[in-house]
Amino acid sequence: MIYVPSRMGQLNRRALLRQLQRLGVASRAELAKALGMSQPTAGKIVDELLELSVLEEVDLSLTNGREPSPSPETILRGRPGRQLRLNQSAARLLGIQLGVNETSIAGLTLGVPERDEWHFNFSSNGGLHPEKNWEQKLRAAAAQVDAEKLLGVVLSVPGVVDEAANKVLFSPNLHWTEKVDLVSLVQRIWDVPVLLVQEERTLALGHQLANPGEDNFLLVDFGDGVGGAIVVEGRPFVGTLPISGEIGHTPVLGNHRKCGCGAIGCIETLVSTGGLLESFAAASRKKNKSWTDLSAHILENGIEPWLAQTLDAAAVAIAGALNVLGLRRVVITGSLTELPPSVITHLSRAVQAGSMWAKFGSVECLAAPRRRAAGLVAVGIDRLVVPDAIPQKISSEK
Amino acid sequence: MIYVPSRMGQLNRRALLRQLQRLGVASRAELAKALGMSQPTAGKIVDELLELSVLEEVDLSLTNGREPSPSPETILRGRPGRQLRLNQSAARLLGIQLGVNETSIAGLTLGVPERDEWHFNFSSNGGLHPEKNWEQKLRAAAAQVDAEKLLGVVLSVPGVVDEAANKVLFSPNLHWTEKVDLVSLVQRIWDVPVLLVQEERTLALGHQLANPGEDNFLLVDFGDGVGGAIVVEGRPFVGTLPISGEIGHTPVLGNHRKCGCGAIGCIETLVSTGGLLESFAAASRKKNKSWTDLSAHILENGIEPWLAQTLDAAAVAIAGALNVLGLRRVVITGSLTELPPSVITHLSRAVQAGSMWAKFGSVECLAAPRRRAAGLVAVGIDRLVVPDAIPQKISSEK
DNA sequence: TCATTAAATAAAGAAAACTACGAAATTCGC
């Protein structure tokens, strides 16, 4: 039996990486001081990460070029520290976003991308054998992506995903992904580690990476469906089941709409884009209303009772989640944020009314853009660069 | 700066203790084999725990006395292992259960008590200064409890409890506990560590300890209020806020009853004992119905619509929690389990209908007795015997 | 040139595990 030392070091590694994400650029000494570790320790971790080309050294002369005056007070005597940042010069990850309608792929640097930029797009569905179609298009795109020294491929998929087993369990709008082994399909094109990530979890991690310091929140994404993901203490929350943050498929009493998931009365049937448009059409007694019609209507008429009820139902589910999880921050992404701000305001008020913590402190409910690319990077860093082997048992098998 | 090695050892210590809880009695060698660690490691941990008198050695002759035939097949050759178990011969913890109406105290051994046995009871409220009254009665009881070598006092309280800060934040039925520093009050009587634990979390940990192997569930306790607690991967789930598992104060759309918490429409107003009796009285148009009346009525008339609706509302909240947390097991304790089993059956069906995992696998919803004493022991072991210093940062301050 | 800060290197040490060995306590075969 071999002594497996549980890689406690990864913990410091992770802490350093996070600190660097926060600071943007920093020297070894700054990192050491900020983290309260000795310089040799910080230096060693940095060296390892440089070796993996996760970090890169920043040429001071270039930075000075951008920043004209090197800020008179900040000038330190002594040897200047070599500034470091996450590698932004070479793509180390390949991100694939397998959306319900469209698939996008992009080479991703480990530095946080300012906004999502997808290089190639193509339809996710189509043909008698959508999986073959998809593979073919992916292969065509592959030729055009410069994928040197790839750490891995990160693949965001909608539905219920077992990230441990790298399998899609349930995907009402992309049924073919349930039957195909996506990982080995992708690995036939790029022979590197492939990570499957659930869509909303990607968004949550992206939000966290793009907003350093926000380490506890529930993200709820509205679109063709409604999904959620949870970040607690800076880490994505995962239970034992490959389900978590599933906020869209809890039933609403008195709602009898049929849901794509097979159940009846799911929240999703009310507050997804489709659900809202259905209610809108019913309320205005006209068919074929579009999302922009709805937005304009709300801008003109405010929150009408049918909409208020719908939002209240969503708010109850969200507040329930906050109460159960002990959270005080909700991040709303997706189609709901495209409607007039009064919608989020109404939702926010309703969430506060139902949330326990609002009685003691403040509960926030805010709109934010989707940060898919950042999320894929976060997943890549988390699971490829600093894979923390959660030590259940110290020793290995005989 | 001194190297603080993050006490990884506690992890193995905890694993060993848990294994022993599972096995009941075991020798060092058995534990080592079961945990896949070497005998010296297991032996060393056992020695430490014996030193703390957390464990005790079992005299084989005594055990043989109870088990007449030492099971013909199990007879092993070689030197027999010295059997160990959690110390059952001396109370090492003092448990206090501060209930809404009654306070109970008991000396607790670290071995799992078969059932709750409380030595002294007295009223929790009363007088102009209930806290002084309470302290006085506690002091009186203290004289009669043999509290030698106490590891600490574990104090279970209802309401919203900040366990990190050892403070009661909110307690609608025992307001005096919010203003008083319960810890220092108790420490004036017993000068040992005092742990404040939220009531439902105690029950959850008690259930876990009494049912080894159940490491993932949501416990919901019904009584004067409705509260929940979560166990994930064998550990109580705690977010950042001192709130978690709060299932009783999420609003139900269309419910306008006033809740003790100050809000309107909380689930608790429907499914607490008081809430159910109120609905029962309204439905039967008679006042002053008792809990036994209700039970008899259900036994005779089955689940009437008013009750079905109430249970469905609770089920939605529970299913929502399961979906968000990724759990598949609900443990129901308290007054609801005293009603005819059809009530739990109805609730269970409704929970399954609303829970996402039921589409993939099974979701269980079962009644169980309250295990307060076991819960207090679990808390004591967790936070006094094997306090795992979650290593945020490896190094200490300068 | 000197003080000052940054980084690299070397050496030491702590924690927690492991292997190896030997003593103690049994059962089994004769």
Add this chain to the structure above:
DNA sequence: GCGAATTTCGTAGTTTTCTTTATTTAATGA
């Protein structure tokens, strides 16, 4: 009954990983 085999358990020494302190080398401003 008695030695041999077997199993438990403690001790001693080793290994591994990670971190620290101390020292040296480097780069820069005054």
